[in-house]
Amino acid sequence: MHLFYTPDIASGSAHYFLNEEESKHCIRVLRLTVGDNVQLIDGKGGFYAARIKDAHPKRTILDIISVTQEYQKRNHHLHIAVAPTKNIERLEWFLEKATEIGIDEVSLIICHRSERKEARVDRLNRIITSAVKQSIKAYHPVLNEAIPYDKFLARNFDGQKFIAHCADGEKADISSVLQPAGKYCILIGPEGDFTETEIAAALSCDFKPITLGTSRLRTETAALEACFEVNFLNR
Amino acid sequence: MHLFYTPDIASGSAHYFLNEEESKHCIRVLRLTVGDNVQLIDGKGGFYAARIKDAHPKRTILDIISVTQEYQKRNHHLHIAVAPTKNIERLEWFLEKATEIGIDEVSLIICHRSERKEARVDRLNRIITSAVKQSIKAYHPVLNEAIPYDKFLARNFDGQKFIAHCADGEKADISSVLQPAGKYCILIGPEGDFTETEIAAALSCDFKPITLGTSRLRTETAALEACFEVNFLNR
Numbered sequence: 001m002h003l004f005y006t007p008d009i010a011s012g013s014a015h016y017f018l019n020e021e022e023s024k025h026c027i028r029v030l031r032l033t034v035g036d037n038v039q040l041i042d043g044k045g046g047f048y049a050a051r052i053k054d055a056h057p058k059r060t061i062l063d064i065i066s067v068t069q070e071y072q073k074r075n076h077h078l079h080i081a082v083a084p085t086k087n088i089e090r091l092e093w094f095l096e097k098a099t100e101i102g103i104d105e106v107s108l109i110i111c112h113r114s115e116r117k118e119a120r121v122d123r124l125n126r127i128i129t130s131a132v133k134q135s136i137k138a139y140h141p142v143l144n145e146a147i148p149y150d151k152f153l154a155r156n157f158d159g160q161k162f163i164a165h166c167a168d169g170e171k172a173d174i175s176s177v178l179q180p181a182g183k184y185c186i187l188i189g190p191e192g193d194f195t196e197t198e199i200a201a202a203l204s205c206d207f208k209p210i211t212l213g214t215s216r217l218r219t220e221t222a223a224l225e226a227c228f229e230v231n232f233l234n235r
Numbered sequence: 236m237h238l239f240y241t242p243d244i245a246s247g248s249a250h251y252f253l254n255e256e257e258s259k260h261c262i263r264v265l266r267l268t269v270g271d272n273v274q275l276i277d278g279k280g281g282f283y284a285a286r287i288k289d290a291h292p293k294r295t296i297l298d299i300i301s302v303t304q305e306y307q308k309r310n311h312h313l314h315i316a317v318a319p320t321k322n323i324e325r326l327e328w329f330l331e332k333a334t335e336i337g338i339d340e341v342s343l344i345i346c347h348r349s350e351r352k353e354a355r356v357d358r359l360n361r362i363i364t365s366a367v368k369q370s371i372k373a374y375h376p377v378l379n380e381a382i383p384y385d386k387f388l389a390r391n392f393d394g395q396k397f398i399a400h401c402a403d404g405e406k407a408d409i410s411s412v413l414q415p416a417g418k419y420c421i422l423i424g425p426e427g428d429f430t431e432t433e434i435a436a437a438l439s440c441d442f443k444p445i446t447l448g449t450s451r452l453r454t455e456t457a458a459l460e461a462c463f464e465v466n467f468l469n470r
Contacts, residue, residue, distance in 0.1 A: 072449065093328060100456050101448075135451045173470065213336075213470060214307065216370045221335050228463045235408065235448060 002030055002038040003133050007140065009042050011069070016040065016050060016062045023060040026052070038062065043132065043140030047071035071138035076234045077159065077183040079105040081152055082223045083190030086115040092127050094220040098227045099131035099141055108146035113192040119146050149198055153205050159183025163207040164222055166193045171211040174226070178233050186210075186230070188223040237265055237273040238368050242375065244277050246304070251275065251285060251297045258295040261287070273297065278367065278375030282306035306373035311469045312394070312418040314340040316387055317458045318425030321350040327362050329455040333462045334366035334376055343381035348427035354381050384433055388440050394418025398442040399457055401428045406446040409464050419465055421445075423458040 004026070009016050018026055026032050033055045040048035040062075047068045054061035080103060085091045095106065108119050125143050132140050159182050162174065166189075178184070187194075187202055194202070203209065212225045239261070244251050253261055261267050268290045275283035275297070282303045289296035315338060320326045330341065343354050360378050367375050394417055397409065401424075413419070422429075422437055429437070438444065447460045 097456055097459070100450055100452050101460065102450055134453070137450075175467075175470075213466065215335055215337055217335050218369070221332055224332075224459075225336065225463065228460065229467065231448065232410075232464065232467060235410075 001136070002026070002032060002036075003136060004038060004040050005043065005129055005133055005140070006040045006048075007043045009040060009046070009048065011042075011046060011067065014064055015053070016048075016064060018060040018062065020058045023056060023058050026060050027055050027057040041071070041132070041136070041138045043138070045070045045073055045138050047138045068138075073139070074102055074104075074231075074234070075181045076230065077104045078102070078227065078230050079107065079157070079183075079185045080188060080223055080226060081107040081109045081185065082188040083111045083114045083219060084108050084116045084119040084146060085219050086191060088116070088119065090218065090220040091119065092124065094223050095124055095128050095141075095143070096131040097224050099128050099137065100135040101224070101227055102231045103141050103227050104139070105142045105144070107144040107152060109149045109152045109187070110146055111149045111190045111198060112195045114190040117146075121145050150201065153201055157183075157185045159185060161185045161205070161207040162210045163187040163194070163199065163202040164210050164212050164226060165189055165199050166216070167196065167199055169199075169209060171209040174210045174212070174229050175233055177208060177210070178230065180234055184230055186226045188219060188226060191219055236371070237261070237267065237271075238371060239273060239275050240278065240364055240368055240375070241275045241283075242278045244275060244281070244283065246277075246281060246302065249299055250288070251283075251299060253295040253297065255293045258291060258293050261295050262290050262292040276306070276367070276371070276373045278373070280305045280308055280373050282373045303373075308374070309337055309466075309469070310416045311465065312339045313337070313462065313465050314342065314392070314418070314420045315423060315458055315461060316342040316344045316420065317423040318346045318349045318454060319343050319351045319354040319381060320454050321426060323351070323354065325453065325455040326354065327359065329458050330359055330363050330376075330378070331366040332459050334363050334372065335370040336459075336462050337466045338376050338462055339374070340377045340379070342379040342387060344384045344387045344422070345381055346384045346425045346433060347430045349425040352381075356380050385436065388436055392418075392420045394420060396420045396440070396442040397445045398422040398429070398434065398437040399445050399447050399461060400424055400434050401451070402431065402434055404434075404444060406444040409445045409447070409461070410468055412443060412445070413465065413468050415469050421461045421465070423454060423461060426454055
């Protein structure tokens with residue numbers, strides 16, 4: 001399967017022109033030629049079957065053969081807000097794995113104990129796109145720019161809201177409180193966890209405290225555990 | 236918490252001598268001194284509270300204050316046999332994450348489509364040990380040397396045996412077949428998956444085919460997903 005990510009494709013169009021970089025990859029690297037089949041995903045649920053009409057190395061023209069909308073659409077919507085890890089590779093790893101397992105939106109939150117205050121969303125998005133193609137996802141997860149934790153809490157969310165923290169206090173196992181086929185927003189703190197103030201602020205915004213099991217997990221592992229649990233409980 | 240991995244500690248001993256490397260780390264790096272508290276894990280379930288008796292930078296002497304055996308012992312035993320990934324870093328992060336989440340034994344199996352035929356177990360074990368300390372696990376997962384797939388199948392396993400493959404055929408969702416608080420052995424194939432012959436060989440050895448959901452997962456993600464699911468279903 002030769003898959004191209006084409007977010008700009010117009011649904012209903014009979015043709016598509018690969019850009020210069022993708023044309024070169026298609027013709028020079030993959031050595032595809034006229035009549036070969038390729039697949040396109042638009043990141044919004046569209047999965048296209050296409051065929052090479054003109055094998056131009058800079059402006060390859062494709063005939064669109066068929067399109068499937070809402071390709072492998074999941075029955076729920078998962079939004080994880082996570083503090084960028086000090087070592088950015090750990091966040092990159094989470095984004096790749098969460099994309100494979102299934103996630104819709106990721107927000108980067110800067111918390112009181114965050115050692116990293118910024119993250120390059122363009123670079124992180126390329127990692128997500130490559131995971132989207134590798135795992136053949138028609139939906140491209142949305143990655144939001146890093147914002148301060150309190151600004152994030154000030155946003156409005158519909159659906160179920162959870163905060164996973166390591167401080168003491170009563171917490172539910174997500175399997176006992178999650179309503180299937182819903183919308184979810186889950187907060188994951190930085191190395192060193194949320195502060196008591198940050199936890200209180202989340203609770204006052206109706207985020208329900210949850211536990212992700214008894215193991216002590218790194219930030220990126222906790223975020224992936226949450227992603228796994230939500231997908232598993234929605235199977 | 237200052238945690239040291241001391242697999243050679245004799246249960247019942249009143250003292251322990253940190254080796255030269257750990258003594259240096261304890262006294263020169265952490266700058267601990269006489270009377271300071273440290274913790275020891277033996278990798279076999281023993282969690283020790285200790286106190287520095289002699290802050291010698293090459294041969295630190297510890298008083299053992301108390302010991303907890305079977306510290307956070309899990310109610311099940313998970314053995315995952317996975318083909319080493321072409322990019323060894325992917326296997327390394329699986330080992331780190333599986334250790335955090337909970338795993339007992341990992342075997343490296345060389346399959347027909349394995350691009351990597353070997354792996355340095357000593358180096359991989361150091362990654363496991365560091366995850367053991369970071370996540371405060373008293374049990375150190377066992378990592379076995381890489382062996383050919385058919386040799387691995389020839390071994391005897393008690394408990395439930397599963398194979399996760401991507402080929403067609405009837406597969407159970409692990410949640411519908413896993414018996415809680417049991418022993419499990421799960422086979423995860425290489426990039427490109429097991430061959431039909433390898434799958435048939437596993438089935439003839441009573442490995443039950445399972446699915447890990449509808450997403451197309453990389454080798455290391457599939458192995459971690461299996462680890463997630465077994466731990467989750469045993470909560």
